[in-house]
């Protein structure tokens with residue numbers, strides 16, 4: 001088997017961001033509207049801080065506005081929900097993103113439920129989850145959306161494909177399963193209690209790995225010619241003792257068997273922010289009854 005095509009998430013994300021920027025510029029000219037994202041960061045988790053920074057920078061680069069709300073790590077759930085209430089009624093704000101994880105005194109589900117579903121650019125609100133599973137247009141979670149776009153870049157018609165989703169998180173596993181089902185795949189979910197996950201995975205035309213276990217998905221998990229999307233972001237000690245980032249898939253092994261595979265870094269990661277910008281633009285249009293210029 002020939003070596004797999006490496007799916008260039010960086011390039012595909014750049015192209016999506018350019019289309020978002022062009023659409024934003026159109027909205028500015030025709031509607032005098034600049035879509036705006038409000039990010040909310042609770043506490044000072046360094047990884048979260050760097051994600052929030054990246055989101056703000058990406059907004060600016062794409063011609064979107066951003067508001068950056070920071071709250072102390074010991075803020076109460078009630079105070080956080082009250083801040084969300086202010087963002088909900090703030091006409092300048094089109095999208096609200098509360099960075100996860102939240103500190104232990106705060107129930108993330110209650111916080112997510114407090115966001116106006118029309119501003120829920122993460123697509124985590126139960127209303128948007130319900131819309132996704134029932135086929136009603138809504139806001140679709142960013143990372144799964146990015147996975148779908150990467151898959152479509154190599155296989156535009158996913159109909160009839162056997163897709164295996166490894167992991168059942170609310171952020172990735174469940175919503176990607178819903179998107180693949182909507183794209184007419186036959187979807188199997190594999191999780192920590194599944195018996196013989198490698199065997200099930202090895203029958204799939206499409207494998208989406210989102211389990212948080214560095215390199216667990218080896219050659220024996222992959223059917224020859226399968227498409228592999230690796231959502232994992234795991235820090236492991238490198239040969240020089242410094243930490244490096246690897247995915248859930250053993251890339252060197254799997255790329256000998258798959259027909260196409262995403263690298264880590266440079267695969268799904270860049271797509272997530274591009275899709276967040278897209279969601280902010282989509283939310284701005286939806287709220288005003290304007291046609292979505294960037295349908296999925």
Ligand code: GUN
Pocket residue numbers: 097098099100101122142143171
């Ligand atoms: N933390 C890790 N992934 C995400 C995400 O997609 N959205 C938010 N808000 N927080 C996260």
